[in-house]
Amino acid sequence: MTMPATHTSLLYDSDRHYASEAGSFVRDGLEQGHRALVMAPPSRLELLQSELGRDAAEVTFVEDDIAYEPQWRAYRVLLDFAAEAPEVRSCVIAEQTLETRSPAELVDYRRLESAINVVFAEAAVDLLCPYDAGRLPSDLLDIARHAHNGLRVEGSVAPNPAFADPMAVLAGLSDVAPPPPGATTLECSRHSDLAATRRLVRARGAEIGLDPDLAADVELALTEVLTNALLHGSPPALVHLYEEADMWVCHVQDGGRLPVDPLAGVLPPAEPSEHGYGLWLARQLVAAVDVGTDRTGTHVRLHARMPG
Structure with a gap:
């Protein structure tokens, strides 16, 4: 029987914090025989590769300007990766440079993060989404707080009391914006x-x-x-x-x-x-x-x- 998917956030406040938590997440997966995929900005990839050492050779790394351009392509990257070995569980880290996104893209990213909880619920995937708590404004950190049912803290996962019902979030983001008079x-x-x-x-x-x-x-x-x-x-x-x-x-x-x-x-x-x-x-x-x-x-x- 396939274990349900997990969708966990990591709020990190330093490079060292990120490398330690993300590195242990990947190592735990590899030790259990899982395949590993990391979609992240180049600076995060470098930190994680250094942290993993020789274990990095067992991981697929994809820069965020490829995986998230446009944003929903990240689903395609994940689906293709999992389809390469459907009988093996995947551990995945997914992070992008949110500061460069427009307001319309950030609304769509809220959809993407909440929808993961529904569309991948029965998939053999453990997904960790890191957020830079030292740099990101509170409205972007709210995505992490509301879209993940687990929080990674000191190597373990705790239930997230701020997790919001995904379908309610998606329904709330479906308001219609009428075309302007000059369209x-x-x-x-x-x-x-x-x-x-x-x-x-x-x-x-x-x-x-x-x-x-x-x-x-x-x-x-x-x-x-x-x-x-x-x-x-x-x-x-x-x-x-x-x-x-x-x-x-x-x-x-x-x-x-x-x-x-x-x-x-x-x-x-x-x-x-x-x-x-x-x-x-x-x-x-x-x-x-x-x-x-x-x-x-x-x-x-x-x-x-x-x-x-």
Whole structure:
């Protein structure tokens, strides 16, 4: 019988503290025959490699600008790693440089951390998420406090009294933000309208100076989400384009008012499936994805970083 997954946070206050706790977590896993994966900033990888010594050769290390670019790709990295040896338990450390994230990305990271508790609940994974308590502001440390049911302290795990119900957190993050009055809006209610919509997105992306590869990713993500709206939503389907802080937003709206599963698009649909990949793919392509429903319909907002 597979033991349920564990999802634990570590609030560290120094390099020494991080290396000691993260190192013992990995060594404990290796001693039990588990496979080890570390996704973290380069400075953390170096500390952990030094702490582990020869044991580091048994660990897969991935820099955070690869694993978390965009953020939900971390799920893909974890899934691929576990699939290489499905009969073996995985111990995983996951940390990224949160200080560089935009407000929209931080909201999405709250979703990612809370969703882990549901989607990986029965997986053979022990996941440790370190947070730099000496540098991160309290609002970011709140993610650690509320999204993990265990706290690692001095080599052992204690129950976390601040742990919040994951589905309640996800529901609370699904509020709809309406498009601003100055948004460019295009109706796309038939499949034949897709080509014109793609051209508009491509042209607008070029106007604001998006990198061509990023513009292509946004176009693909929008096409997937809009196709879902045309197939499974209710007309009319509208695409709103606008800037919000440091993000360019492609906002798809259709008339459907049924509640959206907060976990929609968090994992790829089970095979075989004729639909359901749109949101999953979109999360792998853009900086953040918001999904919600209100009296005006279903809304999916795709965020891409503006040129800096």
